[in-house]
Structures are given as C-alpha cells and as structure tokens.
Amino acid sequence: MKSRISESKPEAATKDLYTYGDYAKWPDEERWELIDGVPYNMSPTPSRNHQKILGDLHRQIANYLIGKTCEVYIAPFDVRLPKGDEKDEQIDTVVQPDLVVVCDQEKLDEHGCKGASDLAIEVLSPYTAGKDMKIKLALYERVGVKEYWIVDPGNKTVQVYQLEIEGRYGRPGIYTDTDHLKVGLFPDLEIELSSVFRE
Numbered sequence: 427m428k429s430r431i432s433e434s435k436p437e438a439a440t441k442d443l444y445t446y447g448d449y450a451k452w453p454d455e456e457r458w459e460l461i462d463g464v465p466y467n468m469s470p471t472p473s474r475n476h477q478k479i480l481g482d483l484h485r486q487i488a489n490y491l492i493g494k495t496c497e498v499y500i501a502p503f504d505v506r507l508p509k510g511d512e513k514d515e516q517i518d519t520v521v522q523p524d525l526v527v528v529c530d531q532e533k534l535d536e537h538g539c540k541g542a543s544d545l546a547i548e549v550l551s552p553y554t555a556g557k558d559m560k561i562k563l564a565l566y567e568r569v570g571v572k573e574y575w576i577v578d579p580g581n582k583t584v585q586v587y588q589l590e591i592e593g594r595y596g597r598p599g600i601y602t603d604t605d606h607l608k609v610g611l612f613p614d615l616e617i618e619l620s621s622v623f624r625e
Contacts, residue, residue: 444464446515459522463519472551480524480525482624483617484498495531496544497527497529519565519569521562523562526545527544528544544611545573545575567593573587574595582623603623
C-alpha cells in the first residue's frame with residue numbers, strides 16, 4: 427500500500443506530513459486520504475462487487491432517511507477531522523469513508539463534513555483492508571464515530587463497532603449474509619444483508 431504522495435508532486439521531496447491545505451490542491455482525478463498528516467493513495471478503482479455492495483447499503487439507508495434530519499453520503503465525500511479548533515487548511519486528517527451518515531447539520535458544508543460522522547462504513551478490498559481494520563478503526567474510535575461497520579465482501583460478513591459510554595468501541599457484533607442487521611443509531615432500521623451480498 428502506498429503511504430506517501432507520488433514523486434510527481436514536487437512537495438513530496440520536502441514534506442513528511444501534509445494538511446488539508448495541501449490535500450485541497452491535489453488533482454481531482456486522484457483520490458487520497460490523510461491520517462495524522464500521512465497521505466494514503468486510494469487507488470485502484472473499487473471492484474464491481476465493492477460498488478454493488480456499497481450501492482445496496484446506500485439504497486437501504488437512504489430510503490429510511492427520507493424525511494429525517496440525518497443525511498447519508500457515498501464516497502468520494504471528504505470528512506475532515508480536526509484535533510481542536512484549527513483552521514481548515516491546518517487539519518491533518520481527512521478521510522473518505524465508503525459511506526457516512528451525518529445527523530448534525532452544522533457539520534456539513536460545501537467541502538463535505540467537518541467533524542466525526544455518526545456512522546462510517548468501509549467495504550474491504552485487498553488494497554485497503556489493513557488500513558480499514560486497524561488504522562481507521564483506531565481513528566474512528568478516537569474521534570467519536572458512534573458506529574463503524576467493516577463490510578467483508580469475501581466472507582459476506584459485517585463487523586459492527588459501537589461507541590460505549592467510556593468512549594471506546596466494545597466487542598464488535600458479527601453479522602452474516604443471512605442476518606438482518608439492526609442499526610444502533612436507528613433502532614427501527616434493519617439492513618437486509620441477503621440483499622447487500624446477493625450474487
């Protein structure tokens with residue numbers, strides 16, 4: 427997995443850590459994330475199955491949210507995660523979860539979301555699995571994402587992490603393609619995983 431900006435970017439030779447100010451200048455056709463100032467290349471393009479799974483999750487959640495205040499967004503959608511009250515250009519963490527739900531309208535602006543989303547979903551691929559299962563799990567817990575799902579297309583499972591009272595994720599719930607996944611944020615929403623993982 428690449429963890430540095432490609433040599434085609436002249437600043438790569440002179441900087442070890444980057445900010446949203448740098449990120450905003452990079453070409454739109456390239457997808458990157460910054461985590462604590464370290465850039466991660468999000469190439470290659472997601473597989474057809476990845477997109478099918480993501481599309482079905484988005485469909486089920488978006489249909490439920492019609493007429494509600496929470497909103498769902500599908501990647502690419504920037505989520506800036508400040509550590510304090512620093513200005514946008516100084517923020518050193520910006521991620522593009524595969525799918526996010528944001529319920530606090532004050533966090534939304536023309537650049538995406540500033541602050542932790544309520545729900546973040548990542549669909550694993552061979553290229554991003556390590557980052558999603560370790561680096562992003564720790565990041566989302568640290569910044570207070572209430573619910574984090576790791577969707578594994580190969581095993582047709584979803585791991586669901588929920589923030590507990592002391593601000594840590596508890597033991598994940600594990601769901602398979604025969605289950606209905608009850609969404610912690612919305613007790614009356616169940617995701618039909620047979621539809622998500624259908625062949």
